[in-house]
Amino acid sequence: MSDASDDLQEQSELPEQMRIRRAKREALLESGAEPYPLGYPRTATLKEIRDKYPELPIDHATGDKVATTGRVMFVRNTGKLCFATLQDGDGTQLQIMLSLDRVGASALDEWKRLVDLGDQVGVTGEVISSKRGELSVLADAWAMTAKALRPLPVAHKPLSEETRVRQRYVDLIMRPLARDMVRTRATTIRSLRDSFHSRGYVEVETPMLQTLQGGASARPFVTHANALGTELFLRIAPELYLKRCVVGGIDRVFEINRNFRNEGIDSTHSPEFAMLEFYQAYADYDSMATLTREVIQEAAFSVYGSHVVTHADGTEFDLGGEWRSVTVFGSLSAALGEEVTVSTPYEQLIRYAEKHDLAVDPKWLPGKLAEELFEELVVPSLQAPTFVRDYPEETSPLVRAHRSDPGLVEKWDLYVRGFELGTGYSELVDPVIQRERFDAQAKLAQRGDSEAMPLDEDYLRALEYGLAPSGGVGVGIDRLLMAFTGLGIRETILFPLVRPE
RNA sequence: GGGGUGCUAGCUCAAUGGCAGAGCUGCGGACUUUUAAUCCGUAGGUUCAGGGUUCGAGUCCCUGGCGCCCCA
Secondary structure (H helix, E strand, C coil), rough: CCCCCHHHHHHHCCCCCHHHHHHHHHHHHHHHCCCCCCHHHCCCCCCHHHHHCCCCCCEEEEEEEEEEEEEEEEECCCEEEEEEHHHEECCCCCEEEEEEHHCCHHHHHHHHHHHHCCCCCEEEEEEEECCCCEEEEEHHHHHEEEECCCCCCCCCCCCCHHHHHHHHHHHHEEEEECCCCCCCHHHHHHHHHHHHHCCCCCCCCCCCEEEECCCCCCCCEEEEEEECCCCEEHHHHCHHHHHHHHHHCCEEEEEEEEEEECCCCEEEEEEECCCCCCCCCCCCHHHHHHHHHHHHHHHHHHHHCCEEEEEECCCCCEECCCCCEEEEHHHHHHHHHCCCCCCCCCCHHHHHHHHHCCCCCCCCCCHHHHHHHHHCCCCCCCCCCCCEEEHHHHHHCCCCCCCCCCCCEEEEEEECCCCEEEEEEEECCCHHHHHHHHHHHHHHHHCCCCCCCCCCHHHHHHHHCCCCCCCEEEEEEHHHHHHHHHCCCHHCCCCCCCCCC
């Protein structure tokens, strides 16, 4: 049972500044004002006022009366004339002024007594420019619209990275870059949707809760369905469902949604991440590479007005033109200075691994070992956008065999700035071969590979009805934003997973 | 999994094993053209938690919590 003495106890343990702000809230109520009123009769946002008066002469009165609102970010109070800088959610700032002769002694006194940095206020008055030429609203009246009970962080010292992530709402108030990120992300996703809609694609939403993990090699999150009495997996990829869509005749299909992978957390990995996947009948990995480049370039253009994106640190990064294309074994051979192919013996690959201090897992098949060598020796050098093509068959159970090179599959990975941005296939559509690949995966799972895919009987049944020759692509949305902005994944995701405090 | 490193006032950070401090914020005062306002005064602490060593621990040791960096 919570009673008044408990509340008092809690209150007396609050930091001084929070006690004072609570007292100001009480004082507002006692004076007949609302600390949290229903609204404010706003006639113009800060941005609308700024847009309307881009250049006023110094010390000029417009005669234009407005009612506007914003969060108090700076205060400069003098005896009979007070200045404050208000900020809107879009980051627009505008100065307001309260003078004794306009608002009167009691309103000016209450302003100085009850308003703190971080409070949201409404101001009604005339648009003017100050004697220093600053566009301002000279108040006839002001009102609290939301009293802030917590002080803002210091405006001129950056918040710690952890606080920025844990309290993103504060980060959004304080840091333009955080606000820009949200809008860059929204613009990017809208552009991607537009790009696919304009090409006749249909957007679908496939299950997040799945009875089998499938579509990728990754460890899943496991949960439990009470009604079914079974385990469920949070999806690691939508791939197998999207291909079912193509079987059903949705010939161009895409989905933008979340995947969940129960793996490490670092500057390029989040357990929960946004994924774009798209599939097209009668396409292959070549045409899908072109399409992937186009939609990414269109997204870059929608954000930056150019195919040259500008990172947060100001450096420019060119995503324009055709993108470089190499093969896994060609680039690996170049890095090693010796010819390596999919038929290079395992023992030879081991020698290369030892020479380059690559730790080898004995469970790895030769194809996996070659891929690891590639990731170690080639990937860090892939800064400009590069399609890396033609992977070993044994690591890609959902991909069609290469049309001319035995042992390889028609798969590319897209690398930008040294990380993988997406992957594309000529899809494996033969149900008999697909069953063989699943069987091979099952053997891996028996050997303890927790990333191996289980056999998905229903997916095979779908293939047995006939999947048209198709191309498919997955692109990480968070990583695309990383490529655009040059920031880490925890900056591109609004609320990344963090340990409970 | 291994190694390193950090956690101190609302925020950002100091403090040889010896009185726990600064700037900003806050509070009180002055100021009708400021814009990170300025000036004067002042308050603010369970040093992440728990144990240990010591005359004495923010500091050294141990355990745990939460971060960050490097390696695998």
